[in-house]
Amino acid sequence: MAACREVWSAEDSSTRLEAPVLLFAFAAVLLLAVLLSSLAHRTILSTAVVFLVAGFVLGPDTTGVLEITSDSEIVATLAELALFTVLFTDGMRVGFADLRSAWRLPGRALGWGLPLTLLITALLAHYVAGLDWPEALLIGAVLAPTDPVFAAALVGNERVPGRLRHLLNVESGINDGLALPFVILFLAIAAGSDDLHLDELGTELLLGVVIGVAVPWLALRLEKLRFFSASTQYEPLNGMAIGLLVLALGQVTHANLFLAAFAAGITVATFGERQRESFEHFGELIAELFKLAALLVFGALISVEFLGEIHWTGWVFAVLAIVVARPLALAVSFLGSHLTRTEQFAAMWFGPKGFASVVYGLLVLQAGIAAGDEVFHLVALTVVLSILAHSSTDLAIARIFDPATTPHWYERLRAASAERRDGRGDGARPPS
DSSP states (O other): OHHHHHHHHHHHHHHHHHHHHHHHHHHHHHHHHHHHHHHHHHSSOOHHHHHHHHHHHHSTTTTOSSOOOTTOHHHHHHHHHHHHHHHHHHHHTOOHHHHHHSOHHHHHIIIIIHHHHHHHHHHHHHHTSOOOHHHHHHHHHHTOOOOGGGGHHHHTOTTSOHHHHHHHHHHHHHHHHHHHHHHHHHHHHHTTOSOOOHHHHHHHHHHHHHHHHHHHHHHHHHHTSTTOOOOTTTTHHHHHHHHHHHHHHHHHHTOOHHHHHHHHHHHHHHHOHHHHHHHHHHHHHHHHHHHHHHHHHHHHTOOHHHHHTSOHHHHHHHHHIIIIIHHHHHHHHTTTSOOOHHHHHHHHHOOOOOHHHHHHHHHHHHHTOTTHHHHHHHHHHHHHHHHHHHHTTHHHHHHHTOTTTOOHHHHHHHHHHHHHHHHHHTTOOOOO
């Protein structure tokens, strides 16, 4: 008993020390990111990269400031809360009215692009990285979602065609939630259990959707009663209260928290336009804080030694997952879509592997499956390369859509392409 008390006391002391140090590190990096934010908007510097690099530098295998390991309780808790808030705010971007108004292009990207990206990534994981099929399909599901944060200069640039910005926003807002059931299913298969407990899994998913729809719907109905009315000052907290209720009920009933969050966001966006608008900015700031904190922790789990453990085939897989899987999937999805070549190129390239993949990778690691460590290594490498590649090219691609800043080499290329099309249209023989 004395030995047990000593072990417990040591673990408890470690946890008490870990949280304040992490909080101090996060606050310091956040202040640095805020001070650099204006510069980041004008250059290839990205706030996400700042947190990722800071985590890498402060991690246990580099400077040792953050003594965080993959099995730390704070890692799992932070990942869960961060993904919940991100899915809740993502759901608020895609009410049913938004989808009805412009669903064709996002529908192509989600209906065809998402499953094709999953399958192509799984093929690469099996034949290039050498994973067995269950783990290959699992990593395909983990890396299928995209994150517009790492393409902010493109999504937020008014000179970029509206349909392209809408496509990337809606797609990235929905694909986190759509990929989640596949992650859960393939994780159960990769665990090697003879009984996948599909009935329990289905119950958790269904209960998550029910809670995610029922709680905000009832809350919004209550506010319409003559006895209740939210003041302007407290109105932004309405969304916060709904999100916390969904989180609490999901934990008590063991429902799937992530589908509950996503369904709740969509429900608020559909039935409470005023509440959605009042919470939007506040909610995005909260989600951004959790997201950046999770990226800091994620960066702390990566080190030179960590990257050195990955076989060269894993590096090849990571590169191909970025430059082949999504571009090929969307090339098929956009056949006959009437998007310009520039718009197609931008949409195909900007499929950053971002926050959802980070958290899904942490969930795989926490699940303790046999190949969990290998899967996490490949996911981490792919996300790191994607963040570096996409956050450093979004500004350059956005300039292509601005006549004042379009590179001369691209103008010449576009003019040559137009001449070839005109030549074919006139019946002329296309140049060799």
